Amino acid sequence: HTIGLVTSNLSLHAPSQIAAAIKIQASKLHFNVVISMIEQPDMNACKNAVNSLLSQRVDGLIVNIPLEDEQAAAITEMCGNVPALFLDVSPQLDTHSITFDATTGTHLAVDHLVMQGHQHIALLSGPLNSVSARLRLEGWQQALVQHQLTAIAQLQGDWSSLSGYLQTLSLVSSGVTFTALLVANDQMALGALRALNESGLAVPGQVSVIGYDDTEDSACFIPPLTTIKQDFKALGEISVDTLTALIHTAIRPVNARVLPVTLVERKTTA
Ligand code: IPT
Structure with missing residues (x-):
């Protein structure tokens, strides 16, 4: 068979x-x-x-x-x-x-950040021609609204770590102040961690980052990544x-x- x-x-x-x-x-x-x-x-x-x-x-x-x-x-x-x-x-x-369950996943991530006091939250979504990328973005947005918040910035990557790196660099250089970044997958979160590190922004001291997937390497990122496990x-x-x-x-x-x-x-x- x-x-x-x-x-x-x-x-x-x-x-x-x-x-x-x-x-x-x-x-x-x-x-x-x-x-x-x-x-x-x-x-x-x-x-x-x-x-x-x-x-x-x-x-x-x-x-x-x-x-x-x-x-x-x-x-x-x-x-x-x-x-x-x-x-x-x-x-x-x-x-x-x-x-x-993307609704639960995105709400868990947003609730976790809001409970820690974050209000200036940026979003890094996956490619919007993907159903799952859209469901994650919509889920974050709904969860933010439930806390009377809206995202401070919204970027889009292609799931690769390089896109996470480049999008996060552009977010930092745009001058928007953010204290947390929600990322639609762990690979883009890996790139985001590098960009924040190179920009002199401490994680989690100045910026908190949450990934999505919990692929096997995420526990070995620097620092080990908080994420939504699928x-x-x-x-x-x-x-x-x-x-x-x-x-x-x-x-x-x-x-x-x-x-x-x-x-x-x-x-x-x-
Ligand atoms: C989805 C992953 O979450 C994302 O990181 C990316 O790898 C994507 O796949 C590629 O298509 S998981 C999928 C079962 C929705």
Whole structure:
């Protein structure tokens, strides 16, 4: 039996840790995994990847590419009888999906900062053509409003640490005073830490930073990163278990499952 995995760029930490977790769980269940990677999110590339996996006769597909509702529906349609499970779509979508609870994640981060007395909070979002990046940005904004606050600045990166570095440098040089920075993933937070360090701003003395993901390296950043944990090992296990169950049944009621997230408090917030 074979599972097809269509994934975003594996040079990013989160997709690579998800792919590893999928591979490990699939091996336990004696399934092969065939991977098709897309460098940049792009619907045509995604369709080609799905077609190539289908022509290799995979029994089911896991799709970890950011997709809009219509795009995920089109992929499901293409798959016909082969079940497809989506990891980066809106949790509201009527399809087989497993996603993380972005509302809770973003509210945990904002509440943590506000409890520490922060009022001048800047946002560094992911690329807004990604559903998850938009959900995180909207979640932060809603949570700020609940505390009668609005973001003091809003920047956008592309998930890479370099973009986090460059965006944070531009934030610092804009002259806006901020005491905390919410970052949409740990890799951009890594770049932000370098930019703050080079600008002579102490973390957490002058600026607090919160990441998102809790990928494996984040505990070893300087200082160790406070972040929102998305449990990628659990995601890998649950996706493989869910997909293999779908493969083995003819009746497949749609199940959009949302996994919990937690705040991991380390040394970048005070
Ligand atoms: C999402 C990560 O949180 C982000 O850091 C980035 O790597 C992105 O993937 C790449 O697509 S996690 C995904 C399951 C929404």
